[in-house]
Amino acid sequence: MRKIEHIGIAVADLEKSNELFARLLGKTLFKTEIVEGEGVQTSFFQVGETKVELLQATRTDSPIAKYLEKKAEGVHHIAFDVEDINAEVIRLKKAGFEILNETPKQGADNKLVVFLHPRSTNGVLVELCQEI
Ligand code: CO
Numbered sequence: 804m805r806k807i808e809h810i811g812i813a814v815a816d817l818e819k820s821n822e823l824f825a826r827l828l829g830k831t832l833f834k835t836e837i838v839e840g841e842g843v844q845t846s847f848f849q850v851g852e853t854k855v856e857l858l859q860a861t862r863t864d865s866p867i868a869k870y871l872e873k874k875a876e877g878v879h880h881i882a883f884d885v886e887d888i889n890a891e892v893i894r895l896k897k898a899g900f901e902i903l904n905e906t907p908k909q910g911a912d913n914k915l916v917v918f919l920h921p922r923s924t925n926g927v928l929v930e931l932c933q934e935i
Pocket residue numbers: 809811856880882930
């Protein structure tokens with residue numbers, strides 16, 4: 804893993820959170836994007852080498868909707884940039900981590916993504932992402 808690519812934050816109202824994070828970071832967002840497959844709308848802010856990704860559910864069966872139902876707004880996942888996502892999946896499986904999707908899927912911001920189950924990572928939802 805090369806660096807923290809972004810930190811994902813689950814929010815209930817993306818429009819309000821866009822305004823809040825713009826005020827917090829002193830920056831405007833550089834991208835908003837809907838990922839239909841995941842049922843999310845995302846916004847991205849660049850903070851140095853790392854990004855902040857805000858995630859709002861676009862439908863009630865979205866993982867983010869379920870997350871907000873069970874928990875609350877806040878840090879949802881940490882995403883690490885990897886050079887070769889398939890090689891990382893093999894390495895992490897061998898190392899005993901539980902992979903949620905072994906086949907990388909299309910994520911936001913031109914990335915292939917794989918998630919690790921939080922029960923194998925001290926409660927942290929870990930995303931691996933590889934630039935496409
Ligand atoms: Co993410």
